[in-house]
Amino acid sequence: MDAEKNIVIVGGGFAGTTLAQALEKALPAPYRVVLVSDESYSTFNPMLAEVVGASVFPEQVIVPIRQILRQSRFIMATVYDVDYERREIHATTLAGPRKIAFEHLIFAFGTRANLSLVPGMSEHAMPLKLVGDAMFIRNQVLRRLACIELEADPALRRRLGHFVVVGGGFSGVEVAGELADYIHSVKHYYELVHDDELAVTLLQDANRLLLELPEALGRMAAQAMTDRGIDVRLETRAARVDADGITLEGGEFIAASTVICTIGTKPNPLVERLGVRLPLPTQRGRIETEADMSVRGMPCVWAMGDCALVCNAATGQPSPPTAQYAVAQARQLANNLLRQLAGRDTRAFSFVARGMMATIGHMKGVAQIYGISVAGLPAWLLWRAFYLSRIPTLGRKLRIFVEWTWSMFFSTDITHLRFTRSNEADGAHRDTPAASPRTQVHSIGDGVAGMDVAPPVGRAPEAMPGVGVRT
Numbered sequence: 368m369d370a371e372k373n374i375v376i377v378g379g380g381f382a383g384t385t386l387a388q389a390l391e392k393a394l395p396a397p398y399r400v401v402l403v404s405d406e407s408y409s410t411f412n413p414m415l416a417e418v419v420g421a422s423v424f425p426e427q428v429i430v431p432i433r434q435i436l437r438q439s440r441f442i443m444a445t446v447y448d449v450d451y452e453r454r455e456i457h458a459t460t461l462a463g464p465r466k467i468a469f470e471h472l473i474f475a476f477g478t479r480a481n482l483s484l485v486p487g488m489s490e491h492a493m494p495l496k497l498v499g500d501a502m503f504i505r506n507q508v509l510r511r512l513a514c515i516e517l518e519a520d521p522a523l524r525r526r527l528g529h530f531v532v533v534g535g536g537f538s539g540v541e542v543a544g545e546l547a548d549y550i551h552s553v554k555h556y557y558e559l560v561h562d563d564e565l566a567v568t569l570l571q572d573a574n575r576l577l578l579e580l581p582e583a584l585g586r587m588a589a590q591a592m593t594d595r596g597i598d599v600r601l602e603t604r605a606a607r608v609d610a611d612g613i614t615l616e617g618g619e620f621i622a623a624s625t626v627i628c629t630i631g632t633k634p635n636p637l638v639e640r641l642g643v644r645l646p647l648p649t650q651r652g653r654i655e656t657e658a659d660m661s662v663r664g665m666p667c668v669w670a671m672g673d674c675a676l677v678c679n680a681a682t683g684q685p686s687p688p689t690a691q692y693a694v695a696q697a698r699q700l701a702n703n704l705l706r707q708l709a710g711r712d713t714r715a716f717s718f719v720a721r722g723m724m725a726t727i728g729h730m731k732g733v734a735q736i737y738g739i740s741v742a743g744l745p746a747w748l749l750w751r752a753f754y755l756s757r758i759p760t761l762g763r764k765l766r767i768f769v770e771w772t773w774s775m776f777f778s779t780d781i782t783h784l785r786f787t788r789s790n791e792a793d794g795a796h797r798d799t800p801a802a803s804p805r806t807q808v809h810s811i812g813d814g815v816a817g818m819d820v821a822p823p824v825g826r827a828p829e830a831m832p833g834v835g836v837r838t
Contacts (some may be wrong), residue, residue, distance in 0.1 A: 372398045374704065375469040377446050377637075378476035379404030379432050380412075382672030382693040384759075386473065389701035391438040394549035395708065401467060403458060403610070404476075407443050408432060410498055413690060413754055416538065416726075418501035419508075420545030421779040425498050426765050430759045442467065446476075449641055451665065471704060474654060474662075474670040478688065481631035485533070487608035492533070492626040495542055501834060504542075507625055508549065516559040526622040528565040531613055533605055534572025534629035536578070537725045540588060542567040542627060544728035547597050551766075552779045567597045568621065570613075575734065579723050584733040587742050591727050632688065635674055650676050654797040658715035660700050668669045669704075671696040680717035691720055724750045730775075 374390060377384045379402060387402045391476065394400065408429040417423045439679045444458035449477060455468045480494035494500050508530065515524045517771070530550075532543040552747075554560055563711050569576075569592065575585035576599070588597045607614040612622040634652025641647055648655040648663045653676040660677055662668040671677060673688040677696055686692045695718040703713040724734030724746060732746035741749060751771060758764050 372470045373401045373440075373468055374398055374471045374473070375467060376400065376402045376473045376475055376530070377404075378474065378672065378673065378674070379406060379441075380475065380477050380693070380698045381407050381409070381690045382477075383473075383475040384409050384432060385694050385697035386475065386671070386701055387436055387439045389698055390704065391436065392687075393701070393705055398470065398708065400436075401442060401469075402432065402436065403442045403444050403446060403456070403467065404432060405443065405445040406432075408436045409435065409759075411539075411754075412496075412760060415495055415501040416435060416545045417496065418498065419495070419504050419542055420549040421505060422545065422774050423767055423770050423779075424780075425502055427763060427770060429498055430763060435759050445655075446637060447640060449645060451645055451668070454667070469667075471667045471669065474668070474674055474702065475672045475693075476637055476674050478632040478633050478635055478652075478673045480628070481633035482628055482634070484631045485605045485608055485628075486534075488605075488626070488628055491584055491608045491610055492628040495538055499556070502829050504627060506783050508546065508779060509553075510528050511625060512550075512554070512557045512560055515564060516557055522622070524564050525566075525625045526611065528560065529568065529612075529621070529623035530566070530627070531568045531570065531621060531623040532627045532629060533613075534570060535573065535599075536629065537723075538629035539569060539571070540576055540592070541726050543567055543597055544592060544595075544726060544731075546627075547595055548729045549594075549779060553781045554762055556781055564710075568623070569597055569599050570603045570605060570615075571599070571601050574602050575831060576601075576791075577725055580725070580733060581740055584735065584740055584742060588725070588727045588733045591731055591742075595728055602656050632673070638674060659703050659713035660696060660716055661713070671700050677716055680715040681719050686716070686718070692718060695782035721805040724753065726750050 374394065376387055383402060383404065386758050387400045391400050393487070408431050411430070414428040418425050418428055434450045437650040441657055442458070442460060446456050446458045448457040449472065450457065455466045455469070456472065458467060480496040482489035482492060482494060483712060493504055495504065511527045515527050518524050518527065530546055532539050541686060550565050550567070552563065554562070564694065575582060576588050577585040582758040589601065593599050598642060604616045605613050606616045608626055612620055613626060614620050637651055638647070638649060638654060639739055646664055650811040654670040654674055656670050657663055658680060660669050660671050660675065666752050677686045680683070681687045686696065696716055697715070701714050706713050722734060722736035724732060724736070726732045726747055730744050730747050732742070732750045734741045734746040736749065758767060
C-alpha cells in the first residue's frame with residue numbers, strides 16, 4: 368500500500384462517504400480513495416428516532432460502507448496516530464496494527480454525545496447518537512411497561528411509566544413524538560397498564576422548540592405535541608439527574624425512571640490524541656480550517672463535518688454540525704482536491720441551506736423549505752420524501768418505503784431484542800434479578816451476547832466509537 372497515492376478519509380459518516388463517492392468517480396490515476404472507519408457501516412442518524420418508535424428496523428438506517436463505495440478501498444480500523452512527516456496514519460485493524468500511506472488526508476470522524484452537561488446525566492440518562500442507543504431506548508420502554516404490570520405501588524408505577532426527553536432541538540422533538548406514538552400503539556398489549564400511568568415530558572431551556580426554524584413553526588410544534596398529550600416544558604432547565612428522576616433549576620422534582628438526553632456533543636477523542644503529535648489548530652475541540660477546508664499550517668491535510676470548524680462564506684458564520692452541511696462540505700472538498708491535483712486554485716466553502724424539517728409525531732411535522740413554512744401532514748410527507756431520497760441504494764429505499772407504509776396501517780413491533788448465545792442460555796434465568804424493578808436484564812448490540820444489569824433509568828452502554836452526524 369505504501370506505493371499507492373492514497374487520498375485517505377478518516378470517518379465513514381455522511382461527510383466521509385459522500386466525499387469518497389464524489390472522488391472515486393473523478394480522481395485521475397494513480398490516485399485512489401481509501402476510507403478508514405472503525406465501523407463497517409454508515410448510520411443515517413436523522414432516522415434514529417424512527418428506530419426508537421419501531422417505525423423502521425435498525426438495519427434499515429445503516430448502510431454497509433462497502434455497499435456505498437464502488438472503486439474506493441475500505442479499511443475497517445481505528446486510527447490512533449498520524450505521522451505527518453512520513454505521510455502515514457497508524458491504525459488498529461482486525462488483523463493487527465497497520466500503517467497507511469497518504470498523499471492527502473481528510474478528517475471527517477464526527478463528534479460524540481456529551482452527557483456531562485448536567486450532573487448525574489452520565490450515570491442516569493441515555494443518549495441518542497448511535498443505532499445501539501436507539502435500540503436500547505426502545506428496549507427500555509418495553510421493559511418499563513412489563514415492569515409496571517408487575518408492580519403494586521401506584522407511585523412507582525407512575526415513575527416507571529414516565530419518560531423524560533431533555534432537549535427541544537430536532538432530536539428531542541422527534542424522539543419525544545416517536546415515543547408518544549410508540550407507547551400509544553403498543554399499550555393495548557399491556558392490559559394491566561393504565562393510560563394515566565404513562566407520560567412523556569419534553570424539557571427545553573429556551574422559550575420555544577426548534578430554534579433553527581422560524582418562531583411560528585417552533586410554537587406550532589409545541590402546541591401540536593401538547594395536543595397529543597406530551598408535556599412540553601419551555602424555559603425549563605435540568606439541574607440534576609438521579610435514579611428516580613430529574614431536579615429542575617427551580618427546585619421542582621420530576622419523578623421518572625427513564626431520561627433521554629439529546630443535548631450537547633463533545634469532541635471526538637481522536638482530536639486530542641492527534642493534537643499531541645500534530646500542530647492541529649482547534650477551537651472547543653473542533654479542527655479549525657481555512658476557507659477551502661484545508662487545515663491551517665498543514666498542507667495536504669483537510670477537515671470537514673462535525674469534527675471541523677468550517678466558516679461558511681455565504682453567511683460569514685461557522686457551519687452548523689448538521690448532515691446537510693456535512694454533505695455540502697464533502698462535495699466542495701471533492702472539487703477542491705481535484706482542483707489542487709490539477710494545479711488550480713481551490714475555492715472557499717459557500718452554501719445556502721435549502722431548508723430544515725422535523726417530525727413531531729405520526730403524520731405531523733414542521734418544515735421550512737426555501738423560505739416557505741409548512742406544517743402538519745404536508746411537512747411530514749416532505750420529511751419522509753426527502754430522507755427517503757437520501758437513503759443510499761434502491762433496495763434500502765424500497766424496504767423503508769414498504770415499512771413506513773406498513774406502519775401506517777398495522778401495529779408497531781414490540782419485540783424486545785436480546786442476543787443470548789446458546790452456551791449462555793442455561794444460565795440466563797439463574798442470573799436474572801428476581802424482585803426489584805430497579806434492575807432489568809438486558810442485552811444490546813450488534814453481535815454482543817450475554818446480559819448485564821441496568822440501573823433504574825437504564826444507562827446506555829458506553830458508546831462504541833462510530834462516526835455519524837445529526838441533522
